[in-house]
Amino acid sequence: MNVEELKSVIRDVPDFPKQGIVFKDITTLLKSPVHFCQCVDYLTSHFQNFDFDFVLGPEARGFVFGAPVSYKLEKGYILVRKAGKLPAKTRKVTYSLEYGEDSLFVHEDAITKGTRVVIIDDLLATGGTVSAMTQLVEDMGGIIAGIGFVVELKFLEGRKKLKGYDIYSLIQYD
Amino acid sequence: MNVEELKSVIRDVPDFPKQGIVFKDITTLLKSPVHFCQCVDYLTSHFQNFDFDFVLGPEARGFVFGAPVSYKLEKGYILVRKAGKLPAKTRKVTYSLEYGEDSLFVHEDAITKGTRVVIIDDLLATGGTVSAMTQLVEDMGGIIAGIGFVVELKFLEGRKKLKGYDIYSLIQYD
Numbered sequence: 315m316n317v318e319e320l321k322s323v324i325r326d327v328p329d330f331p332k333q334g335i336v337f338k339d340i341t342t343l344l345k346s347p348v349h350f351c352q353c354v355d356y357l358t359s360h361f362q363n364f365d366f367d368f369v370l371g372p373e374a375r376g377f378v379f380g381a382p383v384s385y386k387l388e389k390g391y392i393l394v395r396k397a398g399k400l401p402a403k404t405r406k407v408t409y410s411l412e413y414g415e416d417s418l419f420v421h422e423d424a425i426t427k428g429t430r431v432v433i434i435d436d437l438l439a440t441g442g443t444v445s446a447m448t449q450l451v452e453d454m455g456g457i458i459a460g461i462g463f464v465v466e467l468k469f470l471e472g473r474k475k476l477k478g479y480d481i482y483s484l485i486q487y488d
Numbered sequence: 489m490n491v492e493e494l495k496s497v498i499r500d501v502p503d504f505p506k507q508g509i510v511f512k513d514i515t516t517l518l519k520s521p522v523h524f525c526q527c528v529d530y531l532t533s534h535f536q537n538f539d540f541d542f543v544l545g546p547e548a549r550g551f552v553f554g555a556p557v558s559y560k561l562e563k564g565y566i567l568v569r570k571a572g573k574l575p576a577k578t579r580k581v582t583y584s585l586e587y588g589e590d591s592l593f594v595h596e597d598a599i600t601k602g603t604r605v606v607i608i609d610d611l612l613a614t615g616g617t618v619s620a621m622t623q624l625v626e627d628m629g630g631i632i633a634g635i636g637f638v639v640e641l642k643f644l645e646g647r648k649k650l651k652g653y654d655i656y657s658l659i660q661y662d
Binding site: 325327330331337339341344345346347350351354368373374375377378379381382384385386388389390391392393395398399400401402421424 | 499501504505511513515518519520521522524525528542547548549551552553555556558559560562563564565566567569572573574575576595598
């Protein structure tokens with residue numbers, strides 16, 4: 315894989331979402347069919363021999379990579395959503411943000427004891443979101459077979475929150 | 489295509505998002521690999537000979553079908569998002585809801601004069617969201633090559649807001 319080439323189609327947007335942050339914008343990568351397909355193919359190759367039942371991922375950018383990986387590997391896809399979005403009975407996890415907290419939800423019947431999932435998300439930053447998802451899945455009796463990201467911001471040390479998991483990222487920024 | 493079989497994996501959730509509405513829940517379809525893949529494959533077959541540059545779709549459920557279609561057809565994917573989500577300079581469209589209004593955004597450089605897009609979304613209900621997206625694309629000089637939905641609630645007559653467009657839906661409820 316040519317990581318530098320993938321990096322070349324990711325756009326740096328300064329001061330988003332706030333002053334001093336340089337946001338890694340993957341919308342420019344998504345517009346390039348070759349690079350978007352490469353990302354999905356690399357994730358797919360990595361996880362194809364894993365033993366799991368479902369791909370799982372958070373709205374909204376997580377869906378953009380998780381759903382194609384799910385399709386390509388012929389696995390079901392489980393949506394993790396914000397408050398008020400899932401229609402049936404849900405389980406919830408609440409996690410800390412820099413200021414305040416947020417919650418994520420999954421349908422209560424989506425995961426049962428022994429359900430094996432691979433989590434796919436676009437970005438590993440501080441690891442707060444994905445760590446919350448692992449807790450949600452495990453609280454319901456599920457098993458995390460692996461976790462995949464398109465981009466990892468290594469300087470934020472998100473992996474420290476994810477010890478013991480099998481983690482894969484395509485593109486790293488030191 | 490066996491529409492009845494696809495319908496059998498869509499769950500009816502009464503009184504969501506509010507009293508008296510029966511919500512068509514596609515999370516149960518997504519969990520079934522065969523049916524999820526069928527939906528993507530039917531959408532893909534329908535649009536594969538269309539002349540277009542990008543698949544475009546709205547967060548969040550639109551991404552779940554739009555991104556795999558984009559991947560399978562080897563087209564770039566353009567995200568349409570809610571306020572505050574896209575990092576670079578955006579164009580906006582505001583549209584009416586039952587009570588009040590909402591807005592959708594796309595990156596200003598995502599669409600230029602003559603850009604041909606296929607819109608993919610999960611649901612055609614009253615047509616408000618998709619009609620807003622067609623306006624957004626056309627205001628930027630883009631061309632709607634076609635529009636695809638997984639589910640169409642025909643009794644809400646969303647097609648009336650979309651006259652003149654090439655519209656395809658997989659599953660219809662009368």
